[in-house]
Amino acid sequence: MSPVRRRDLVVLAVGIAVASWLVVRAAYGSLPVRSWWLPLPLGVLALALALGARALRARLAVQRDRRPGPRGSVRPVEPMLVARLAVLAQASAYVGAVFAGVWGGLLLHALPSIGQLRAAGGDAVTGAIGVVLGAALVAAALWLEHVCKIPPEHDDEGTPGGARA
Known part of the structure; x- marks a missing residue:
């Protein structure tokens, strides 16, 4: 699985912004009321992803260093959980x-x-809140994706991945 390319996210956001601007311009008077709280679920999801990334990073750090955690031993992280979180992070980045x-x-x-x-x-306030929370969701998702990456393994000679010069 390859990481999400930031350029793809920017192109997607700009393309959707142009399409959304055209739709809003054509039908502004007939659209339902846009309250300031409508984009708040994006912020809740961003917060959940950020907290999950922080917890996963701590658990993986304890597991990688093979040291006891602050409250004793920590359960090992299942590889399938990390893979599912990576997929969730990628999907959330696109949604954001x-x-x-x-x-x-x-x-x-x-x-x-x-x-x-x-x-x-x-509507300007609602749009600004939505843009900020959408960007926060993208940032949290990219951080979670980064936490889910497998670090390169080092061999005894200190070269990454066992490669030799």
Whole structure:
């Protein structure tokens, strides 16, 4: 499994932002009310991923160093759990990029319209919160993916992966 490319996430977010901006521009008056709390589930998911990455990093560090943890021994981490978390991290990175693009499209339409439309001020706040929380989800997912990577093994001669010069 290859890691998520940051460039792909940026291209996805920008493409979705443009598409979202076009949809919002065409149907702004007929869209339902956009409350400031709508993007909050992205923040909850980002927080959950960040806490999971922190806990997994601590458990893997204890397991790699083969030392007892702060509260005694720590259960070993199952490899399938790490693989599933890596897949979850990759999927969450793409979801965060999509939602950052969606909220970015709303923000792109609402910012220039603040003085002209009554709802644009609230929509700009909602869009800004959505972009920030979407980016936070991407960052947390990329961190979890990084924690799930297997470090290169070193042999007795100190070269990574057993390679010899």
